[in-house]
Amino acid sequence: MMLTALALVVALAAAVSPSRAQSRTQIEFWYGLGQPLGGLIEKIVADFNASQTQYQVNPSFKGSYPETMVGAIAAFRAGTAPHIVQMFEVGTATMMSARGAVKPVHELMKETGVAFDPNVYVPAVKGYYSLPDGRMVAMPFNSSTTIMFYNKDAFKKAGLDPAKPPQTWPDLVAAAKKIKAANAAPCAFTTAWPTWAQFEQFSAIHDVPLATKANGMAGLDAELKINSPLHVKHVQNLIDMQKEGTFKYGGRDAAGDALFPSGECAMIHASSGLRARIMREAKFEWAPAMLPYWPGTPNAPKNSIIGGAAFWVMTSPTRKPEEYKGVAEFFRFISQPDVVAKWHTDTGFLPVTAAGYEKVKASGFYQQNPGTDLPYLQLTRTQPSENSRGLRLGNMPEIRNIIQEELEKAFQGQQTAQQALDNAVQRGNVVLRNFERANRS
Amino acid sequence: MQRRVIFDGKILPYLLLLPQVVITLVFFFWPAGQAVYQSFMLQDAFGLRQTFVGLENYRIVLADPLYLASAGRTVIFSAAVTVLAMASALALAVMADRQIRGAAAYKTLLIWPYAVAPAVAAVLWLFVFHPAIGIVGRGLRDLGLAWDYKLNGVQAMGLVILAASWKQVSYNFLFFLAGLQAIQKPVIEAAAIDGAGPARRFWSIVFPLLSPTTFFLLVVNLVYAFFGTFGVIHALTAGGPGKSTETLIYKLWVDGVINLDLGGSSAQSVILLVVVMALTGIQFRFIERRVHYG
Numbered sequence: 094m095m096l097t098a099l100a101l102v103v104a105l106a107a108a109v110s111p112s113r114a115q116s117r118t119q120i121e122f123w124y125g126l127g128q129p130l131g132g133l134i135e136k137i138v139a140d141f142n143a144s145q146t147q148y149q150v151n152p153s154f155k156g157s158y159p160e161t162m163v164g165a166i167a168a169f170r171a172g173t174a175p176h177i178v179q180m181f182e183v184g185t186a187t188m189m190s191a192r193g194a195v196k197p198v199h200e201l202m203k204e205t206g207v208a209f210d211p212n213v214y215v216p217a218v219k220g221y222y223s224l225p226d227g228r229m230v231a232m233p234f235n236s237s238t239t240i241m242f243y244n245k246d247a248f249k250k251a252g253l254d255p256a257k258p259p260q261t262w263p264d265l266v267a268a269a270k271k272i273k274a275a276n277a278a279p280c281a282f283t284t285a286w287p288t289w290a291q292f293e294q295f296s297a298i299h300d301v302p303l304a305t306k307a308n309g310m311a312g313l314d315a316e317l318k319i320n321s322p323l324h325v326k327h328v329q330n331l332i333d334m335q336k337e338g339t340f341k342y343g344g345r346d347a348a349g350d351a352l353f354p355s356g357e358c359a360m361i362h363a364s365s366g367l368r369a370r371i372m373r374e375a376k377f378e379w380a381p382a383m384l385p386y387w388p389g390t391p392n393a394p395k396n397s398i399i400g401g402a403a404f405w406v407m408t409s410p411t412r413k414p415e416e417y418k419g420v421a422e423f424f425r426f427i428s429q430p431d432v433v434a435k436w437h438t439d440t441g442f443l444p445v446t447a448a449g450y451e452k453v454k455a456s457g458f459y460q461q462n463p464g465t466d467l468p469y470l471q472l473t474r475t476q477p478s479e480n481s482r483g484l485r486l487g488n489m490p491e492i493r494n495i496i497q498e499e500l501e502k503a504f505q506g507q508q509t510a511q512q513a514l515d516n517a518v519q520r521g522n523v524v525l526r527n528f529e530r531a532n533r534s
Numbered sequence: 535m536q537r538r539v540i541f542d543g544k545i546l547p548y549l550l551l552l553p554q555v556v557i558t559l560v561f562f563f564w565p566a567g568q569a570v571y572q573s574f575m576l577q578d579a580f581g582l583r584q585t586f587v588g589l590e591n592y593r594i595v596l597a598d599p600l601y602l603a604s605a606g607r608t609v610i611f612s613a614a615v616t617v618l619a620m621a622s623a624l625a626l627a628v629m630a631d632r633q634i635r636g637a638a639a640y641k642t643l644l645i646w647p648y649a650v651a652p653a654v655a656a657v658l659w660l661f662v663f664h665p666a667i668g669i670v671g672r673g674l675r676d677l678g679l680a681w682d683y684k685l686n687g688v689q690a691m692g693l694v695i696l697a698a699s700w701k702q703v704s705y706n707f708l709f710f711l712a713g714l715q716a717i718q719k720p721v722i723e724a725a726a727i728d729g730a731g732p733a734r735r736f737w738s739i740v741f742p743l744l745s746p747t748t749f750f751l752l753v754v755n756l757v758y759a760f761f762g763t764f765g766v767i768h769a770l771t772a773g774g775p776g777k778s779t780e781t782l783i784y785k786l787w788v789d790g791v792i793n794l795d796l797g798g799s800s801a802q803s804v805i806l807l808v809v810v811m812a813l814t815g816i817q818f819r820f821i822e823r824r825v826h827y828g
Contacts, residue, residue, distance in 0.1 A: 163791055163792060166579055169580055170581045191578070191579065191582065193582050344684060345772075488579075490793075491793040494792070494793075498774070499776075501685070501775040505685060505776060530576070531579075532583075
C-alpha cells in the first residue's frame, strides 16, 4: 500500500516537473504573414527547434504587417517586446531610427560571435536593410517584388495570346478593353498594395524619384515627388480605366489579393509572394509576367525594388545574453542555402542569397516551373540607380494611407489625378517633417 | 412625510463603493490623466525621446482642416445614429406594449442585438451588404443599383449609421418598454374616454410621461454615438473610403495607433472628452428642466 502510494507520488512529481522543452531558452517571434505563408514560416521555426536542444523559438501570428508593427511598438513601450519581429520593408525607417529599441543585426552577430557575412545577400536586398556604411541592421528573410499575374483562360476567351502578356501600359489598357468586351472575366485589371505597386515600384522601374534624397536613403529631409507629370499621367490612366470599367480598385494594402485567385479579375499587380495562394486556389490556367512600363520613358524598364519583410531584433529590460545567442543561431539557420532555396520554391518570395538562387537553378527547378525565376530576374534586371535602390521614408505606413485616401477620392470622381497627387505630396511632406523632428536627436 | 432609512455603519458604505471607485479610477481617470499628460508632449514612435511642447499639439489639431471635417462628419453621424436608434426603439416599444400574440417573443428577440459585440455586428452587416460577397449587396447590384460602399462615401456613411443604430435599438427598446409599462393605464383610458385619438393620446400623455426615460436615453445614446461606435466603423469601413466614415473617435485611434502620433492623438482625446462633457452638461442644464418627473 505504502509502496503504491510512493510510486504514485514519484510518478506525479516526474509528470509535473519541468519538461525538457522548458529548460530551453525561450525566444518570442512575432510574424505578420497569413496562411499559407504563415504556416510555412512556422514549419521553418519547427525545423530550427528540432535541429538543436538549447533554444526554442515560439512563433505567433500577430495580424497583418501594419498590425504586427503597431503591436511590437506597443509591446516595447510596455517592456514586453518580442525578441524577433517580422517588420515590413516600409517600417525600415521607423525601426532604424529607434536606437535603443532595436538591436542591429551586425551588433547582435558580433556580440554573440556567430559567423555572419552580409555579402551573401543579393545587392538589392542587402542595400535596403543596411546603413550607409554597409553594416546590416535587419535580417532579410522574405523579400518579394511586385509582378503581374494574368489569367490565361480569360486571355484565350478574349482572343488574346495567352503566351504573350502585355509588356507596356498601352498594351495592358488594350488587353483590358478586349477582356471587358468579350466578358472574359468580371473585371479586367486590378492591383493589390496600390501604393507599393503603382507608386514605389512604378517610380523605380521608370527611373524617376519617389522622393528627394535618393528616396530618403540620403537624409531625413526628403520630400515626396509623386506629383511629377509621369505619375499624374499614370494615375489619370487608372482613373480613366476605372471609369471605363476595365480597372477595379481592390482596396487598400493586401485587399486586392483576393480578386485574382477567385477568377474575378483577369490581371493583377501583386506581390510575387501571392504565388503560393494562387497555386492553392486558382481554378484556371495562369502565369506570371513582368510589370509593364510606359514606353518612351528614358531608362525604363529598370529593376524593381524589394518588398516583403525582414526580421528585426528588439530589446527589452529583461533580455539575457543567451536569448540573443539563440536569436543569432536562428538567423544563422535561416540564411543557409537549403532554407533560403526551399522558402523560395515553396512561395513566390525571392531567394535572398546568391547561393540560394544558384542552388535552385542547379536543381532544374526553373526549367520545370517556368516563370518562377521571373521575380528574381526583374529585380536584378539592371544595375540599381538612385531611384531604384529602394526607399527609406519615415512613417511610411501613414504616407501610404494618405496616398490611398487621395486615390480613393479621385476614384470617386471627387478630384483629378493632379489634385490627388498634389494633396498627397503636401500631406505626406508634413508627415516626413514630423518624423524628422521627432527623430533628429 | 418621507421615510428615510439610515444605516449605522461608517465604513461599510465606503467598502461597498470601493470596487466601483477603483475601476473608475484605473480605467477612466488614469488613462485620461495619461492622455492629458501626453497631449503636451512630442514623442517618437517608441517613446524613447520626448519633449514638452505645451499647447502645440492642440493648436495643430484644431487648425487641421481634416480634423474639422471629421468633426462635422461626427456631428452628422451622431445625430443620425441617435435619432434613428431612439425613434425605431420607441416605435417598436409602443407596438410591443400592446396586447398582441407573441408579444413576449417580440420583446425577447428585440433585445438580442444588444448582446452582440460591436465588431461582430459590423462583420455581420458586412457579410450582408458587401458588394461582392453579401446577399443584399449582390442583390442591389443585380437590380442595377451602383451599390459599392467600399468606393462610395455616402453609401459607406449610410451603412455605418445603420449598423451602429441597430446595435443600440435593443438597449433603447428595453428602457422605453419599461417606461411605457410604468405609465398608469387609467390616465390613458381617461384620455380615450374624453375622445382623444391614439396619436393625440401618445403625444400629449404618453410621450411627456416618458420624458425621463427619453432624456436618459438621449444622454446615453449621444455618448454611445461619440465613443461606442469605434468597433462598428473599424470592422466595416476602417474610416474609408477616402475618410468618409472617419469620425473623431476613429481619427484619434488612427493617429495614435497607426500613425504613431501619440501627442496629436492625446490632444484629440482630451478635446473629445471636453466636448462630450460639455454636451452632457448642456443637456442636463437646458433639457432636463423640460422633463416631467411623475
